[in-house]
Every structure is written in C-alpha cells, then in structure tokens.
Amino acid sequence: MADFDKSRKIAFLPGTSGIGRALAKNLAGAGFKILIGGVKLGEAKAAVKDIQKAVGSACPFIEARDLAGAASESKVIFFALPGSQDERKEVLQQLQSELKGKTIIDVTTASYLKDESKWGQTSTTHMNAEALAAPAKWVRCWNTVFVGLLENSPPPDNPHNIIVCGDDQDAVLQAKQLIDCQQGFKALYGGGLKYAKALDLLGPGWIVELDHNAANSMGSNLAGWRFGI
Numbered sequence: 001m002a003d004f005d006k007s008r009k010i011a012f013l014p015g016t017s018g019i020g021r022a023l024a025k026n027l028a029g030a031g032f033k034i035l036i037g038g039v040k041l042g043e044a045k046a047a048v049k050d051i052q053k054a055v056g057s058a059c060p061f062i063e064a065r066d067l068a069g070a071a072s073e074s075k076v077i078f079f080a081l082p083g084s085q086d087e088r089k090e091v092l093q094q095l096q097s098e099l100k101g102k103t104i105i106d107v108t109t110a111s112y113l114k115d116e117s118k119w120g121q122t123s124t125t126h127m128n129a130e131a132l133a134a135p136a137k138w139v140r141c142w143n144t145v146f147v148g149l150l151e152n153s154p155p156p157d158n159p160h161n162i163i164v165c166g167d168d169q170d171a172v173l174q175a176k177q178l179i180d181c182q183q184g185f186k187a188l189y190g191g192g193l194k195y196a197k198a199l200d201l202l203g204p205g206w207i208v209e210l211d212h213n214a215a216n217s218m219g220s221n222l223a224g225w226r227f228g229i
C-alpha cells in the first residue's frame, strides 16, 4: 500500500482532551491534516489553538468541528469517546451515516465491571461495531498506553510497541503508519479483529476504573491498583 495520503484529513471524535487530543497533537506535528471533533465547539476550538501553538507550522491544516462535521469530512477517524458503553452506543448511532464505510481507529476501552460475563467473549471494538450497526473498517490500537506516554514520547532508540488488530488490511496499514510516524512508537500487527479482546486486558482504562471503584466503594483505595493518572 502507498504511504498515507497526507492530503486527507484525520478526524478525532473527540479531540478535545485526553488520548484523542494527544494523538491529534502528535499527528499534527507530523504534518497531517487534522479535524478536532467536539460536542462543545468552544472546547474543540480551544484544543485547535493549543495544538497550533505547540506544533507551529508543522501542521498544514487543523480546524474544529462538531462530531458529525468531523466524521463526515474524513475517511479516517479516531474514536476516543470516554464514558459508558451505553453513551458510546448513543453517539455511534447518531453518527451512523457519517461513519458508514470509513476506517475507524478505536482507542476506547469498555468497562466489563457491570457485566463480567462479557470478559473474554467480546471486545470493546466489537461492542462499538455492533452499536454502529453499519459496515466500517474497524481497527483496534492505542488502548494499551496511558496518555502520559504520548505527552512524553519514549526515546526513538527504545520505542514502545503499539499492537494493532483489524480485519481490513488497508485500514490496518494506515493505522500502523499513523503509529510509526510518531517518535518513540512502533506498530506491531496483533492479528484480526477477533484478537482485539486480548487488548482489552492490557488497557489501562479499566485499571483506572478499578482504581476509582475501589476508592468509591471502600472509602479508600484498598485494592492495590495504583495506576491512575
């Protein structure tokens, strides 16, 4: 496959904070065209300003849109919505026509704590794909790192591996290129989408949740999970 076409815009749903924004900033710095999606347009515009300030002229194009606007203008979309699976389902259903047929790079982490019977039976990405209920090229990656690692890139001579799972080979190659162009990260193919459930086990998102749940239910964090950020 040819190199990622840099004239194409990459959308972030959302790109207003957290991992979506950190990835947007890195890719803006690497010269890609970026659309920052946000429910609150003011927050998306503020993120655009911050990223512009950080990367200067390296980024040829970066603008703010609402989620539907960002999704409709791009063929490659990072999906980084926090919250519960029900909240993600609602947003995905609202964006069904904008996301249909697109490459969706899924960095979200579902919670299994409310329904532990799902452990090992499915994956965040399968749940998101089912929620979208329209064909799309789903790729799973980036959920295995904390956002702090993106903000303080690992040294280039000792890169951090990012495992990529997906069934569509073009979409997988695009996701890999968008990893390899970031200093300190190296993509590794982890197999088809059916292997994405293994990545859920490596995802810090649910570890953070254990942290919070333990703290809330016991009055203090007695579970020993100390990975929160």
Ligand SMILES: NC(=O)c1ccc[n+]([C@@H]2O[C@H](COP(=O)([O-])OP(=O)(O)OC[C@H]3O[C@@H](n4cnc5c(N)ncnc54)[C@H](OP(=O)(O)O)[C@@H]3O)[C@@H](O)[C@H]2O)c1
Residues within 6 Å of the ligand: 014, 015, 016, 017, 018, 019, 020, 038, 039, 040, 043, 080, 081, 082, 083, 087, 091, 107, 108, 109, 110, 142, 143, 144, 145, 146, 147, 148, 204, 205, 206
């Ligand atoms: N943070 C990490 O280190 C990390 C690493 C790997 C994967 N992940 C996964 O990536 C996903 C995002 O996590 P995050 O920590 O990046 O999130 P975050 O920083 O908590 O939130 C990102 C943005 O999402 C917006 N948002 C919240 N609810 C929304 C909704 N219903 N519709 C549209 N936008 C909404 C927030 O806006 P408001 O503030 O206005 O609500 C915020 O600007 C999660 O599934 C997480 O498990 C996170």
